[in-house]
Amino acid sequence: SDSVNETITTQCIVNVSHVDIPVELTMPQGGDSLNQSCQTPDHSSAQSVSNSLVSNDCKLYTSSLKGKLHKHKGISTIHINARSLFPKLDEITWLVQQCDIDILCVSETWFNENIPDIDVTINGYQLIRKDRIGKSGGGVAIYIKDTITFRHRPDILTDQNLEMIWVEIPTKGHTPNLLICCCYRPSDSSVVYFESILDTVDKALSENKHLVFLGDMNYNYVYDEKLYKNPIFKMELLFCLKQLIQRVYKGSS
Numbered sequence: 001s002d003s004v005n006e007t008i009t010t011q012c013i014v015n016v017s018h019v020d021i022p023v024e025l026t027m028p029q030g031g032d033s034l035n036q037s038c039q040t041p042d043h044s045s046a047q048s049v050s051n052s053l054v055s056n057d058c059k060l061y062t063s064s065l066k067g068k069l070h071k072h073k074g075i076s077t078i079h080i081n082a083r084s085l086f087p088k089l090d091e092i093t094w095l096v097q098q099c100d101i102d103i104l105c106v107s108e109t110w111f112n113e114n115i116p117d118i119d120v121t122i123n124g125y126q127l128i129r130k131d132r133i134g135k136s137g138g139g140v141a142i143y144i145k146d147t148i149t150f151r152h153r154p155d156i157l158t159d160q161n162l163e164m165i166w167v168e169i170p171t172k173g174h175t176p177n178l179l180i181c182c183c184y185r186p187s188d189s190s191v192v193y194f195e196s197i198l199d200t201v202d203k204a205l206s207e208n209k210h211l212v213f214l215g216d217m218n219y220n221y222v223y224d225e226k227l228y229k230n231p232i233f234k235m236e237l238l239f240c241l242k243q244l245i246q247r248v249y250k251g252s253s
Contacts, residue, residue: 079214105182109139183215
């Protein structure tokens with residue numbers, strides 16, 4: 001797989017990766033058993049974002065990203081740390097639709113029970129969300145293109161308090177299925193919280209499937225194999241994961 005790492009002007013961090021695995025596709029109106037359990041809003045009322053609602057900076061960024069994505073094959077996944085998705089949804093929708101992104105993972109959605117799915121839908125995508133309960137901020141969401149068959153996998157979580165979503169995407173032939181995770185680790189969380197993340201990843205890997213882990217872990221990380229004390233590097237070593245982000249993209253973190 002390859003990655004493209006950029007910063008969008010709406011104060012979101014955007015990381016893009018490609019997974020060169022053939023996946024099963026389905027028509028949007030299909031009743032495939034793998035995605036019947038996912039309750040998603042009716043997209044028929046959602047409209048594409050108007051040109052006038054998108055800043056020139058976002059248009060320039062989107063054009064640049066489209067050029068880079070054109071060089072790659074496979075399923076494209078984006079992670080965005082939104083720090084409140086709702087007021088930025090128009091520009092993010094523009095980026096996702098113009099670049100024809102397959103899967104959008106969002107951390108720090110800041111959604112709550114007062115924001116219904118229909119208000120944060122993206123035309124042509126199904127939404128899974130996990131809001132932070134009892135406290136503002138945080139939260140994660142995954143938008144998956146209507147043509148991609150998937151199954152929501154909350155059973156993978158070893159701790160239901162984790163801000164984490166797992167989905168499974170069936171692949172073609174004898175290739176193991178693909179597990180995709182969107183995770184947010186609050187900066188003030190405890191060591192126990194991180195250990196719960198490790199336990200959940202370990203449980204996912206025990207299924208012997210391909211895994212893509214996206215999110216914001218709130219750790220100071222520079223890609224250097226000498227940083228053996230770094231929690232993320234520890235995670236890579238423990239589970240034989242490959243780090244795709246190879247440069248500082250938000251201050252010193």
